[in-house]
Amino acid sequence: MKSINENQFTKIIKTLTTAYYEKEKVEVGEMWQTRVMGHILSMDPCYTKAGYFELFQQFVWKLTPVAFVLIGLLGLALFKMDFYSDYEFTKSFVSNSADLVTLAMYSGS
Amino acid sequence: MFSDSEIVSQVLEGKVNSFESLMSRYKDLVLKIVKKHVPYSEVEEMAQEAFIRAFQSLSGFKNSGDFKQWLSSITVRTCYDYWRKAYRNKEVSMSELTEKHQKWLEEVISDQPEMPSSSVDAQKEATELLDWALGKLSAEDRLVLELIYLEGLSGKEASDLLGWSIANVKVRAFRSRNKLRKLLKGTIKR
Numbered sequence: 001m002k003s004i005n006e007n008q009f010t011k012i013i014k015t016l017t018t019a020y021y022e023k024e025k026v027e028v029g030e031m032w033q034t035r036v037m038g039h040i041l042s043m044d045p046c047y048t049k050a051g052y053f054e055l056f057q058q059f060v061w062k063l064t065p066v067a068f069v070l071i072g073l074l075g076l077a078l079f080k081m082d083f084y085s086d087y088e089f090t091k092s093f094v095s096n097s098a099d100l101v102t103l104a105m106y107s108g109s
Numbered sequence: 110m111f112s113d114s115e116i117v118s119q120v121l122e123g124k125v126n127s128f129e130s131l132m133s134r135y136k137d138l139v140l141k142i143v144k145k146h147v148p149y150s151e152v153e154e155m156a157q158e159a160f161i162r163a164f165q166s167l168s169g170f171k172n173s174g175d176f177k178q179w180l181s182s183i184t185v186r187t188c189y190d191y192w193r194k195a196y197r198n199k200e201v202s203m204s205e206l207t208e209k210h211q212k213w214l215e216e217v218i219s220d221q222p223e224m225p226s227s228s229v230d231a232q233k234e235a236t237e238l239l240d241w242a243l244g245k246l247s248a249e250d251r252l253v254l255e256l257i258y259l260e261g262l263s264g265k266e267a268s269d270l271l272g273w274s275i276a277n278v279k280v281r282a283f284r285s286r287n288k289l290r291k292l293l294k295g296t297i298k299r
Protein backbone atom coordinates (compact mmCIF):
# COMPACT_ATOMS: atom_id res chain seq x y z
CA MET A 1 0.00 0.00 0.00
CA LYS A 2 1.33 3.41 -0.98
CA SER A 3 1.70 5.89 1.80
CA ILE A 4 0.56 9.51 1.77
CA ASN A 5 3.00 12.01 3.15
CA GLU A 6 1.97 15.23 4.90
CA ASN A 7 2.33 17.40 1.81
CA GLN A 8 0.26 15.05 -0.32
CA PHE A 9 -2.41 14.83 2.35
CA THR A 10 -2.59 18.63 2.61
CA LYS A 11 -2.98 18.75 -1.16
CA ILE A 12 -5.84 16.24 -1.02
CA ILE A 13 -7.58 18.20 1.76
CA LYS A 14 -7.22 21.38 -0.29
CA THR A 15 -8.81 19.74 -3.32
CA LEU A 16 -11.58 18.18 -1.26
CA THR A 17 -12.27 21.59 0.28
CA THR A 18 -13.06 22.94 -3.18
CA ALA A 19 -15.50 20.07 -3.69
CA TYR A 20 -16.97 20.73 -0.25
CA TYR A 21 -17.72 24.37 -1.08
CA GLU A 22 -19.35 23.33 -4.36
CA LYS A 23 -22.23 22.02 -2.25
CA GLU A 24 -23.19 25.60 -1.41
CA LYS A 25 -24.41 26.12 -4.97
CA VAL A 26 -27.50 23.95 -4.46
CA GLU A 27 -30.71 25.99 -4.83
CA VAL A 28 -33.84 25.64 -2.69
CA GLY A 29 -37.43 26.10 -3.81
CA GLU A 30 -38.94 29.59 -3.88
CA MET A 31 -41.85 28.65 -1.63
CA TRP A 32 -39.62 27.22 1.04
CA GLN A 33 -39.74 30.22 3.39
CA THR A 34 -43.54 30.49 3.13
CA ARG A 35 -43.86 26.79 3.94
CA VAL A 36 -41.60 27.04 7.00
CA MET A 37 -43.40 30.13 8.27
CA GLY A 38 -46.75 28.41 7.78
CA HIS A 39 -45.49 25.49 9.83
CA ILE A 40 -44.28 27.79 12.60
CA LEU A 41 -47.58 29.69 12.72
CA SER A 42 -49.44 26.42 13.13
CA MET A 43 -47.38 25.50 16.18
CA ASP A 44 -48.17 26.22 19.82
CA PRO A 45 -46.82 29.55 21.11
CA CYS A 46 -43.14 28.99 21.72
CA TYR A 47 -42.73 31.24 24.69
CA THR A 48 -45.04 29.13 26.89
CA LYS A 49 -43.48 25.82 25.91
CA ALA A 50 -39.91 27.02 26.16
CA GLY A 51 -40.68 28.99 29.31
CA TYR A 52 -41.69 25.90 31.22
CA PHE A 53 -38.69 24.03 29.94
CA GLU A 54 -36.34 26.84 30.94
CA LEU A 55 -37.89 27.01 34.39
CA PHE A 56 -37.56 23.26 34.82
CA GLN A 57 -33.94 23.33 33.67
CA GLN A 58 -33.00 26.15 36.04
CA PHE A 59 -34.72 24.43 38.91
CA VAL A 60 -33.09 21.05 38.32
CA TRP A 61 -29.57 22.43 38.08
CA LYS A 62 -29.96 24.54 41.19
CA LEU A 63 -31.08 21.51 43.15
CA THR A 64 -28.24 19.27 41.96
CA PRO A 65 -25.77 20.05 44.82
CA VAL A 66 -28.52 19.66 47.42
CA ALA A 67 -29.50 16.32 45.86
CA PHE A 68 -25.90 15.12 46.04
CA VAL A 69 -25.55 16.10 49.71
CA LEU A 70 -28.82 14.37 50.54
CA ILE A 71 -27.81 11.21 48.69
CA GLY A 72 -24.50 11.17 50.57
CA LEU A 73 -26.14 11.69 53.95
CA LEU A 74 -28.80 9.08 53.26
CA GLY A 75 -26.17 6.58 52.13
CA LEU A 76 -24.12 7.20 55.23
CA ALA A 77 -27.13 6.88 57.49
CA LEU A 78 -28.22 3.63 55.84
CA PHE A 79 -24.73 2.22 56.07
CA LYS A 80 -24.45 3.10 59.76
CA MET A 81 -27.91 1.96 60.78
CA ASP A 82 -28.33 -1.21 58.77
CA PHE A 83 -25.02 -2.96 59.30
CA TYR A 84 -24.58 -1.89 62.84
CA SER A 85 -28.05 -2.67 64.18
CA ASP A 86 -28.48 -6.21 62.77
CA TYR A 87 -25.30 -7.51 64.24
CA GLU A 88 -25.28 -5.51 67.45
CA PHE A 89 -28.92 -6.22 68.17
CA THR A 90 -28.42 -10.00 67.93
CA LYS A 91 -25.22 -9.82 69.90
CA SER A 92 -26.93 -8.16 72.84
CA PHE A 93 -29.27 -11.17 73.17
CA VAL A 94 -26.77 -13.90 72.52
CA SER A 95 -23.88 -13.81 74.94
CA ASN A 96 -22.15 -16.99 73.77
CA SER A 97 -20.05 -16.47 70.65
CA ALA A 98 -20.61 -20.11 69.53
CA ASP A 99 -24.37 -19.48 69.54
CA LEU A 100 -23.86 -16.38 67.52
CA VAL A 101 -21.98 -18.33 64.85
CA THR A 102 -24.70 -21.02 64.76
CA LEU A 103 -27.37 -18.36 64.49
CA ALA A 104 -25.50 -16.70 61.66
CA MET A 105 -25.29 -20.04 59.81
CA TYR A 106 -29.04 -20.68 60.09
CA SER A 107 -30.06 -17.15 59.26
CA GLY A 108 -27.93 -17.36 56.17
CA SER A 109 -25.82 -14.30 56.93
CA MET B 110 -35.64 48.63 11.36
CA PHE B 111 -35.72 46.48 14.44
CA SER B 112 -32.66 44.76 15.88
CA ASP B 113 -32.58 40.97 16.29
CA SER B 114 -33.16 41.28 20.04
CA GLU B 115 -36.17 43.51 19.51
CA ILE B 116 -37.70 41.04 17.07
CA VAL B 117 -37.07 38.18 19.49
CA SER B 118 -38.86 40.16 22.21
CA GLN B 119 -41.79 40.80 19.87
CA VAL B 120 -42.11 37.09 19.07
CA LEU B 121 -41.93 36.20 22.75
CA GLU B 122 -44.69 38.73 23.44
CA GLY B 123 -46.92 36.81 21.02
CA LYS B 124 -46.28 38.51 17.67
CA VAL B 125 -45.26 35.27 16.01
CA ASN B 126 -45.40 36.81 12.51
CA SER B 127 -42.33 38.90 13.41
CA PHE B 128 -40.31 35.70 13.24
CA GLU B 129 -40.50 35.95 9.46
CA SER B 130 -38.21 39.02 9.61
CA LEU B 131 -35.59 36.88 11.35
CA MET B 132 -36.10 34.17 8.77
CA SER B 133 -35.62 36.60 5.88
CA ARG B 134 -32.54 38.01 7.53
CA TYR B 135 -30.86 34.67 8.26
CA LYS B 136 -32.31 32.33 5.65
CA ASP B 137 -29.16 32.46 3.54
CA LEU B 138 -26.90 31.82 6.52
CA VAL B 139 -28.88 28.76 7.64
CA LEU B 140 -29.11 27.36 4.11
CA LYS B 141 -25.40 27.93 3.55
CA ILE B 142 -24.54 25.88 6.64
CA VAL B 143 -27.07 23.14 5.94
CA LYS B 144 -26.10 22.73 2.28
CA LYS B 145 -22.54 21.88 3.26
CA HIS B 146 -23.38 19.44 6.00
CA VAL B 147 -26.30 17.32 4.81
CA PRO B 148 -27.15 15.58 1.53
CA TYR B 149 -28.86 17.64 -1.17
CA SER B 150 -32.20 15.86 -0.74
CA GLU B 151 -32.34 16.83 2.94
CA VAL B 152 -31.36 20.50 2.70
CA GLU B 153 -34.83 22.05 2.78
CA GLU B 154 -36.06 19.80 5.57
CA MET B 155 -33.03 20.36 7.78
CA ALA B 156 -33.09 24.13 7.26
CA GLN B 157 -36.77 24.08 8.25
CA GLU B 158 -35.91 21.98 11.30
CA ALA B 159 -33.21 24.48 12.31
CA PHE B 160 -35.67 27.41 12.17
CA ILE B 161 -38.30 25.46 14.09
CA ARG B 162 -35.78 24.61 16.79
CA ALA B 163 -34.70 28.24 16.97
CA PHE B 164 -38.32 29.31 17.27
CA GLN B 165 -39.00 26.79 20.01
CA SER B 166 -36.01 27.80 22.08
CA LEU B 167 -36.28 31.54 21.46
CA SER B 168 -36.78 32.24 25.15
CA GLY B 169 -33.35 30.70 25.77
CA PHE B 170 -31.69 33.34 23.60
CA LYS B 171 -30.00 35.91 25.77
CA ASN B 172 -30.68 39.37 24.40
CA SER B 173 -27.11 40.45 25.01
CA GLY B 174 -25.86 37.62 22.78
CA ASP B 175 -25.23 37.46 19.06
CA PHE B 176 -28.32 36.05 17.34
CA LYS B 177 -26.36 35.05 14.25
CA GLN B 178 -23.95 32.96 16.33
CA TRP B 179 -26.81 31.46 18.34
CA LEU B 180 -28.71 30.49 15.19
CA SER B 181 -25.56 29.09 13.54
CA SER B 182 -24.99 26.89 16.56
CA ILE B 183 -28.57 25.58 16.44
CA THR B 184 -28.19 24.88 12.71
CA VAL B 185 -24.90 22.98 13.09
CA ARG B 186 -26.36 20.92 15.93
CA THR B 187 -29.41 20.16 13.79
CA CYS B 188 -27.08 18.81 11.09
CA TYR B 189 -25.18 16.81 13.70
CA ASP B 190 -28.45 15.29 14.96
CA TYR B 191 -29.38 14.45 11.38
CA TRP B 192 -26.17 12.42 10.96
CA ARG B 193 -26.49 10.76 14.34
CA LYS B 194 -29.97 9.60 13.38
CA ALA B 195 -28.85 8.57 9.89
CA TYR B 196 -25.95 6.49 11.24
CA ARG B 197 -28.15 4.95 13.92
CA ASN B 198 -30.76 3.95 11.34
CA LYS B 199 -28.00 2.92 8.91
CA GLU B 200 -29.30 5.35 6.29
CA VAL B 201 -25.88 6.55 5.21
CA SER B 202 -25.24 5.50 1.63
CA MET B 203 -22.03 3.59 1.24
CA SER B 204 -21.27 3.78 -2.44
CA GLU B 205 -18.11 1.99 -3.48
CA LEU B 206 -15.21 3.73 -5.09
CA THR B 207 -14.34 3.02 -8.69
CA GLU B 208 -11.11 3.11 -10.66
CA LYS B 209 -11.89 6.72 -11.62
CA HIS B 210 -11.79 7.83 -7.99
CA GLN B 211 -8.54 6.01 -7.38
CA LYS B 212 -7.06 7.57 -10.48
CA TRP B 213 -8.22 11.00 -9.39
CA LEU B 214 -6.59 10.54 -6.00
CA GLU B 215 -3.34 9.38 -7.55
CA GLU B 216 -3.31 12.41 -9.82
CA VAL B 217 -3.82 14.72 -6.86
CA ILE B 218 -0.94 13.26 -4.91
CA SER B 219 1.33 13.07 -7.91
CA ASP B 220 3.89 15.79 -8.23
CA GLN B 221 2.11 17.40 -11.16
CA PRO B 222 1.65 21.08 -10.44
CA GLU B 223 -1.75 21.14 -12.15
CA MET B 224 -4.52 19.70 -10.05
CA PRO B 225 -7.17 17.55 -11.75
CA SER B 226 -9.95 19.51 -10.08
CA SER B 227 -10.35 21.86 -13.02
CA SER B 228 -12.65 19.63 -15.07
CA VAL B 229 -16.29 18.97 -14.24
CA ASP B 230 -15.68 15.22 -14.10
CA ALA B 231 -12.81 15.65 -11.69
CA GLN B 232 -14.99 17.85 -9.51
CA LYS B 233 -17.66 15.16 -9.48
CA GLU B 234 -15.13 12.53 -8.50
CA ALA B 235 -13.80 14.74 -5.72
CA THR B 236 -17.31 15.25 -4.35
CA GLU B 237 -18.06 11.52 -4.51
CA LEU B 238 -14.78 10.65 -2.84
CA LEU B 239 -15.43 13.20 -0.11
CA ASP B 240 -18.93 11.84 0.50
CA TRP B 241 -17.59 8.30 0.55
CA ALA B 242 -14.87 9.15 3.06
CA LEU B 243 -17.19 11.18 5.30
CA GLY B 244 -19.70 8.34 5.20
CA LYS B 245 -17.09 6.05 6.73
CA LEU B 246 -16.64 8.35 9.73
CA SER B 247 -18.90 8.73 12.76
CA ALA B 248 -21.29 11.69 13.02
CA GLU B 249 -18.94 13.39 15.51
CA ASP B 250 -15.81 12.88 13.43
CA ARG B 251 -17.60 13.97 10.31
CA LEU B 252 -18.80 17.30 11.73
CA VAL B 253 -15.47 18.12 13.37
CA LEU B 254 -13.55 17.29 10.20
CA GLU B 255 -15.85 19.46 8.11
CA LEU B 256 -15.70 22.41 10.49
CA ILE B 257 -11.99 22.34 11.28
CA TYR B 258 -10.28 21.07 8.13
CA LEU B 259 -12.71 21.86 5.34
CA GLU B 260 -14.10 25.17 6.62
CA GLY B 261 -10.97 26.19 8.49
CA LEU B 262 -12.62 27.11 11.78
CA SER B 263 -10.57 27.30 14.96
CA GLY B 264 -11.07 24.83 17.81
CA LYS B 265 -12.85 27.54 19.81
CA GLU B 266 -15.22 28.42 16.96
CA ALA B 267 -16.07 24.76 16.34
CA SER B 268 -16.57 24.13 20.06
CA ASP B 269 -18.96 27.10 20.27
CA LEU B 270 -20.98 25.79 17.35
CA LEU B 271 -21.12 22.20 18.54
CA GLY B 272 -21.43 22.95 22.24
CA TRP B 273 -18.50 20.68 23.09
CA SER B 274 -15.34 21.50 25.03
CA ILE B 275 -12.34 22.80 23.08
CA ALA B 276 -10.28 19.82 24.26
CA ASN B 277 -12.90 17.40 22.94
CA VAL B 278 -13.00 19.18 19.59
CA LYS B 279 -9.21 19.14 19.28
CA VAL B 280 -8.91 15.45 20.14
CA ARG B 281 -11.72 14.57 17.72
CA ALA B 282 -10.20 16.74 15.01
CA PHE B 283 -6.85 14.99 15.34
CA ARG B 284 -8.41 11.52 15.32
CA SER B 285 -10.76 12.22 12.43
CA ARG B 286 -7.90 13.62 10.35
CA ASN B 287 -5.93 10.42 10.95
CA LYS B 288 -8.94 8.31 10.07
CA LEU B 289 -9.43 10.20 6.83
CA ARG B 290 -5.78 9.81 5.98
CA LYS B 291 -5.96 6.07 6.63
CA LEU B 292 -9.10 5.77 4.49
CA LEU B 293 -7.53 7.61 1.58
CA LYS B 294 -4.34 5.64 1.94
CA GLY B 295 -6.39 2.45 1.63
CA THR B 296 -7.94 3.55 -1.65
CA ILE B 297 -4.69 4.17 -3.46
CA LYS B 298 -3.72 1.31 -5.73
CA ARG B 299 -1.09 -1.01 -4.43
